[in-house]
Amino acid sequence: MTGEQLLQGLWAILPEIVLLLLGILVITIDLIKPGQRKGRTFGALTIGGALVTTLIIIYQAINQPPEPVLAFAGMVRIDLFVQMFRLMFSVALLLAALISLDVKGVKTNGEFYGLLIFSTVGMGFMAASNNIVMLYVGLETTSIALYMLAGFIRESTVSTEAGMKYFLFGAFTSTILLYGLSLLFGFTGGKTGYAEIAATLQQLAAQQETLPLMVALVLIAVGFGFKVAAVPFHMWTPDVYEGSPTPITAFISVASKAAGFAVFIRFFLIVFGPLQEQWIGFVALLAAVTMTLGNLVAMQQRNFKRMLAYSSIAQAGYLLIGVTAVGELGTAAVLFYLATYVLTNIAAFAVAEIATNATGSELIKDMAGLSRRAPGIAFALLAAMLSLAGVPPLAGFFGKFYVFQAAIGYTNPTGQNSLVWLAILGVLNSIVALYYYLMVLKVTYVDRAEGEDVPLTTSGGFKLALATTVAGMIFFGIFATPLYTLSTLAAQAVR
Amino acid sequence: MSNTSFVALFPLFIGLSVVLFSLGVIGVLVRRNAIIIFMSVELMLNAANLAFIAFARSFNQIDGQVFVFFVMVVAAAEVAVGLALIVAIFRSKQSINVDDINQLKG
Numbered sequence: 001m002t003g004e005q006l007l008q009g010l011w012a013i014l015p016e017i018v019l020l021l022l023g024i025l026v027i028t029i030d031l032i033k034p035g036q037r038k039g040r041t042f043g044a045l046t047i048g049g050a051l052v053t054t055l056i057i058i059y060q061a062i063n064q065p066p067e068p069v070l071a072f073a074g075m076v077r078i079d080l081f082v083q084m085f086r087l088m089f090s091v092a093l094l095l096a097a098l099i100s101l102d103v104k105g106v107k108t109n110g111e112f113y114g115l116l117i118f119s120t121v122g123m124g125f126m127a128a129s130n131n132i133v134m135l136y137v138g139l140e141t142t143s144i145a146l147y148m149l150a151g152f153i154r155e156s157t158v159s160t161e162a163g164m165k166y167f168l169f170g171a172f173t174s175t176i177l178l179y180g181l182s183l184l185f186g187f188t189g190g191k192t193g194y195a196e197i198a199a200t201l202q203q204l205a206a207q208q209e210t211l212p213l214m215v216a217l218v219l220i221a222v223g224f225g226f227k228v229a230a231v232p233f234h235m236w237t238p239d240v241y242e243g244s245p246t247p248i249t250a251f252i253s254v255a256s257k258a259a260g261f262a263v264f265i266r267f268f269l270i271v272f273g274p275l276q277e278q279w280i281g282f283v284a285l286l287a288a289v290t291m292t293l294g295n296l297v298a299m300q301q302r303n304f305k306r307m308l309a310y311s312s313i314a315q316a317g318y319l320l321i322g323v324t325a326v327g328e329l330g331t332a333a334v335l336f337y338l339a340t341y342v343l344t345n346i347a348a349f350a351v352a353e354i355a356t357n358a359t360g361s362e363l364i365k366d367m368a369g370l371s372r373r374a375p376g377i378a379f380a381l382l383a384a385m386l387s388l389a390g391v392p393p394l395a396g397f398f399g400k401f402y403v404f405q406a407a408i409g410y411t412n413p414t415g416q417n418s419l420v421w422l423a424i425l426g427v428l429n430s431i432v433a434l435y436y437y438l439m440v441l442k443v444t445y446v447d448r449a450e451g452e453d454v455p456l457t458t459s460g461g462f463k464l465a466l467a468t469t470v471a472g473m474i475f476f477g478i479f480a481t482p483l484y485t486l487s488t489l490a491a492q493a494v495r
Numbered sequence: 496m497s498n499t500s501f502v503a504l505f506p507l508f509i510g511l512s513v514v515l516f517s518l519g520v521i522g523v524l525v526r527r528n529a530i531i532i533f534m535s536v537e538l539m540l541n542a543a544n545l546a547f548i549a550f551a552r553s554f555n556q557i558d559g560q561v562f563v564f565f566v567m568v569v570a571a572a573e574v575a576v577g578l579a580l581i582v583a584i585f586r587s588k589q590s591i592n593v594d595d596i597n598q599l600k601g
Contacts (some may be wrong), residue, residue, distance in 0.1 A: 006561040132561050140569040143575050151580050157587045161596050164584045167577055168532060169594070172523050178566065179516055182546040182559075186509075190556030237600040 009071035012078045014060070015053045015086055016124045019093075022049035023117035030110025042113040043101045043461075049117070050094035057086045068493065070130065074193050077130035079493035084335055084486065085127035085154060085262045088342050092255035093120045095346045095469065100247040101461035103353060105153040112152060116251065119145035123255055126261035132181045132192050135263060139177070139227070142259060145169050146252060150244040161218025169226065169236040177223020183216040205274040217272055217279060221286075222346050224267070227260030228316045230291040241309035246356070249305060252347035253312045253455035254342045261338060264323055265331055269494060276326060277413070284324045284422055291317025291429045299436045304352050304364045307436060308345070311388060315341060321422055322403045327409040331491035333406040336484050340387065340476055344396055347384040347469035350462055351377055356455050369452030370444040377458060378444050380466040387473045389437040390430050395476035400430060402484065501552060508549035515542035529581050529591040533574075540570050 010017065026042050033041070061083040068079035096116060106112045122141030129135040147170060151163015185192065188200040204213060225233035241249045270281055294314030301307035319341075322334035352362070354377055359366045371378035387396035406424035476483050498540030515538055544563045551559025585591050 133558070133565055136562075137565055137569065140573070144569075144572050148578065151583060154583050158598055159588050160580065160583045161598055163530065163580050164596060165599075167580050168529065168536075171533070171536045171573055171577065175519075175536055175543065178543045179539065179546070182512075182543045185559055185562070186550035187546060190550060190554030191558060192558045192562070243599050255501050353550075389580070487573075 005071075008069070009076075012069050012071040013076060013124075013128070013440070015057050015090065016121050016128075018053050018056060019049065019090075019117050019121045019124070022046070023114045023121065024111050026117065027114040030114070038108045038110065040101060040108070042110045043097055043107065044096040047094060050097060054087065054090045054094065057083055057090060061087070074195075075134045076125065076128040077192075077194075078128055080486075080490040081256065081266075081331075081335075081493045082128045082262075084339070084490040085258060086124050088339055089120050089123045089127075089255050089310060091440050092251060092258070092342050092346065094248045096251040096255075097344075098461045098465040099250065099346070099350045100245075100351060101246060102459040103247055105156070106245050106247065109152075113225055115145045115149050115152075118478075119149070119251075120255065123259040123262075125343045126259045129263065129266075129424075132185065132194075132196050132197075134177060135267075136181060139223070139263070141153070142256065143174060146170075146248070146256060147250045150240055150252070150483060152245055152248065156243075159245065162222050162240045165236050166240045166244075167235075169441060173223050173226035173233060174176040174483050176219050179220025180216045180221075180223065183212070183219065186478070187212055187216060190400050194266070196361075197271050198273055199235040201272070202274040210275055210278055213275060214278060217275065219280070219341055220267065221279075224260055225286065228257050228264060229260075229313050230286050230320060231293045231313065231437070234294075234313050234316075237313055238306050238309040240271075241312070242303060242306045242362070246305070246349050246353035250346045253308070253349070254345050254365060257312070257316065258338045258342065259399035261319060261323070261334060265334065265494065269331070276490045280324055280326065280412070280418075283320060284419065287317050287324055288422060288425055289317075290314070290320060291426060295429050295433045295436075298433070301436075303362050304355070304367065304440070305349070305362055307364065307440070308348055308352065311433070311436070312345065314429065315345075315388070317398060317429070318403055321419075321426055323408050324422065325406040325419055327406075327410070328488065328491045329406040329409055330403075331494055332401070332484065332487040333402035335487035335490050336402050339464055339483060340395035340399045340473065343469040343472040343476075344384050344387040347466055347473070348381050348388065350465050351381040351384065354456070354458055354462055364443055365447075366449075367440070367444050368447035369449035370456075372452045373454060374456035374458065376463075377456065377466065379495075380470050381444060382441055383470045383473050385437040385441055387477070389434050391434075393474070393477040395473045395480070397477060398401075398480040400426070400486070408494075504577045505549060505553050509546060512546040512549065515539070515545065527592050527594055529584070529593055529596075532593065533577050533581070537570065537574075541564060 039145050064080050068077050070077050100106055117141050122138050129138050147167040150166045151160045153159035188197050191197045229237045291314045298307050298310030319334050322330045355367050356362050387394035390396045390400040404426050405424045407419040410419045412418050427476035519535045519539030523532050547559040547563050
């Protein structure tokens with residue numbers, strides 16, 4: 001490797017380097033600074049670092065050469081697709097740090113912010129991975145930090161339980177993924193790079209030798225299915241979402257899911273591209289079951305965080321429709337959907353944390369009277385719920401619209417469209433989902449509660465996070481074109 | 496090991512790896528003690544490692560052996576976090592039986 005190549009490689013992974021140094025800095029300061037004077041140092045550092053990273057990513061994306069940059073002997077591949085995912089991760093980190101500033105048990109803890117940053121680094125490498133070694137290491141870097149974060153509040157029995165469940169499911173499924181990778185390595189004659197594996201699979205598919213490959217594909221899909229919380233690998237989701245500290249729930253539900261979709265798309269479209277005909281039916285079934293089960297079970301929930309967990313399973317189902325509709329249209333739809341979903345879900349969980357703080361209960365029925373106690377926060381909840389339900393003019397509407405459009409516009413190699421049923425099922429599901437999203441709004445806006453004249457005060461971090469996300473939801477709902485153009489450009493870069 | 500004996504033994508290595516992996520999966524699904532579940536996961540990891548090494552040797556591709564080192568590092572990190580979480584759950588519930596870890600449900 002020449003010096004110039006090394007510099008080019010370091011420039012390509014600059015966002016991850018900055019975040020890594022920031023994480024080390026935060027943990028070091030946590031060690032040396034006396035306990036009582038820590039205050040908001042770490043939160044401020046994390047927010048500042050996430051802002052700098054976001055700016056670096058935007059700068060890199062603007063100056064992105066048309067050809068993908070391969071760095072470190074092809075280990076990582078940076079293109080617009082990766083840049084867009086990195087942008088989502090750093091924005092999610094920023095918002096998660098903002099809503100952690102006033103959460104009991106985590107707000108002044110340097111390790112908490114450090115782990116949050118390290119897991120973001122892992123996600124960046126997951127999205128940028130171009131080799132199965134990099135994929136596995138990135139995935140585990142993300143997951144191990146998140147296991148610790150889910151169980152972070154050791155005094156709380158629910159938090160340790162959430163961490164434990166997340167850990168056992170995560171370790172189990174990522175090992176199944178690893179076994180799938182080892183089989184893929186063997187069946188392709190010892191290839192680890194995505195492009196080489198895809199080329200070998202092309203030959204094997206031409207010789208009709210796909211059955212052993214399907215075993216590897218299913219094992220790998222288990223690992224990715226866990227990350228994106230797709231049925232039947234979703235069992236951990238409600239428990240972990242309910243038990244974890246709320247900022248972490250928000251972070252897992254958006255950033256970790258987005259990272260899962262980044263590798264899902266890369267791997268299934270590029271590496272398993274030659275086996276497309278075999279896996280489309282399988283993933284379509286996964287999408288159908290995921291959204292239906294997520295929505296049906298969400299309706300029966302009484303705990304708000306648990307309801308949001310099932311809602312996020314259902315959202316994974318809609319996103320999988322976009323993966324199933326292979327190609328630019330589908331990928332662009334997934335990217336657009338995820339970008340708006342980051343804003344929407346963080347807003348929903350921020351409101352969950354505020355309501356829990358005010359009433360000491362996570363139940364939906366205890367959110368009654370919120371609109372009179374805090375009109376601004378109730379409005380943020382209104383925007384988030386309607387955006388999740390896909391009501392215009394909010395950003396979530398266009399996300400769903402593009403995903404269903406991609407499924408209807410999909411044609412398989414023989415020129416037929418086999419996904420119209422999936423789009424119809426998706427539309428039916430969004431109608432069902434309206435019920436439970438509107439239920440929450442009914443409780444907050446119509447139901448009366450004792451002590452509803454007491455105004456609810458919220459701290460600056462929450463207000464800023466809610467203002468940003470709501471502004472984003474409304475802006476991208478009215479001016480969807482710039483974001484969709486970016487998503488299309490990013491989708492074109494996958495090939 | 497000479498190359499001829501490796502070629503003869505190669506199916507056995509892969510077979511052993513499949514057996515170890517299956518035992519690990521059964522262990523995770525059947526056992527109720529968190530530490531034993533975790534040990535079963537380690538068994539699965541080592542099954543994958545064995546498969547990687549056997550394939551790497553048979554194709555003369557060093558990548559597989561390098562991958563195994565990464566897997567070992569990741570496994571070590573996972574052990575540290577996993578055991579810490581098991582200790583934390585034992586402190587709060589005085590049990591590491593996964594059937595007793597049932598406060599979150601709905």
